Amino acid sequence: MTQLSAEELTLTYETNTIINGINLNIPKGKITIIIGANGCGKSTILHALGRLMKPKQGSVYLNGKNIHQYSPKEVAKQLAFLAQSPEILEDLTVEELCLYGRHPHKSLFARHSDKDKAVVEEALKATKMDLLKDRTLDALSGGQRQRAWIAMALAQETDVLLLDEPTTYLDLAHQIEVLELLRALNQKHKNTIIMVLHDLNQAASYADYLISIADGEIYQEGTPNDIFTEEMIQHVFGLNSKIIESPVNQAPICIPIGVI
Ligand SMILES: Nc1ncnc2c1ncn2[C@@H]1O[C@H](COP(=O)(O)OP(=O)(O)OP(=O)(O)O)[C@@H](O)[C@H]1O
Ligand SMILES: [Mg+2]
Known part of the structure; x- marks a missing residue:
């Protein structure tokens, strides 16, 4: 199974240092969720x-090898990435987008196989996009488009899934549906899932492992029960809150009090 880690990772835009020498060891086969304030570098x-x-400095390692020593195609066989604001590829249908996700598995001029x-x-069904598969992306609602991109990431059939706010644009029921889908995939295929979520209670409920980012560094990491505390939320978000236990799944829940 694919292993993803980073050592002494420093990330900059020109002279602006965003992330300053962090070490990451992403747990294999688990759901890791990254939380932190807007603009902190997630x-x-x-x-x-x-x-x-x-x-800028340090390295990311995929299966023990520096990720920049792989070709983009080799990386795409192992790791799918769903961006925070994917481009709108207007003329593409949902099904064509998903078939595009199969590219890393094909040789240059190969046609789509029965397996593809x-x-x-299956990806279209899992995301409930099967009935919309012939629609072009520009003719979908924001939430439907988000689900189409998730379908594409699933069609890529990778061990590792990186998702940047996959629930954006979705109503609450569809947010939960996507999170349940990701959890079911994780349980069935043991994929390693790393995602950014803004909803802290969803993060605490769905993460096996939580990473909180502040001031260019990892502030705390661990299980939600270990790190999801009033103190962490105050430090990372400047938010006063009360933590209670969910009566549904015993996960910690944050009740906001205020920012002053
Ligand atoms: N291409 C870029 N060029 C220059 N600065 C950038 C670029 N992309 C992001 N930044 C800056 O880097 C910092 C971190 O951005 P990033 O997008 O990683 O934050 P984030 O934690 O994902 O925020 P959000 O919760 O708003 O999505 C921000 O200050 C942002 O303005
Ligand atoms: Mg972001």
Whole structure:
């Protein structure tokens, strides 16, 4: 199973240091959720983990090898990335987008195989996009489009899934549906899932492992029960809150009090 880690990772945009020498050891086969305030560098970390950004210093390792020593195609066989705001590819249908996810598994001029079609069909069903598969992306609602991109990431059939706010644009029921889908995938295939979520209670409820980011560094990491505390939320978000236990699944829940 694919192993993802980073050592002494420093990430910058020109002279602006966003992430300062962090070490990451992403637990294999688990759901890891990254939380932190707007602009703290969550998407930047995900880009580096997905080989979409070169570190200023330090390295990301995929199965023990520096991720920049793989070709993009080799990385795409092992790792799928769903961006925070995917481009709108207007003329593409949902099904074509999903077939595009099969590219890393094909040789240059190969046609789509029966396996490709079957995997795409399953991804469309799992995301409830099968009835919309012939629609073009520009003719979908924001939430439907988000589900189409999730279907594409699933069709890529990778061990590792990186998702940057996959619940954006979704109503609450669809947010929970996507999180349940990801959890079911994780339980069935033991994929390693790393995602950024803004809803703290969803993060605490769905994460096996939580990483909180503040001031360019990892503030705390561990299980939600270990690190999801009033103190962490005060430090990372500047928010006063009360933590209670969910009567449904015993996960910690944050009740906001205020920011003053
Ligand atoms: N391409 C870029 N060029 C220059 N600065 C950037 C670029 N992308 C992001 N930044 C800056 O880097 C910092 C971290 O951005 P990043 O997108 O990683 O934050 P984030 O934690 O994902 O925030 P959000 O919760 O708003 O999505 C921000 O200050 C942002 O303005
Ligand atoms: Mg972001």
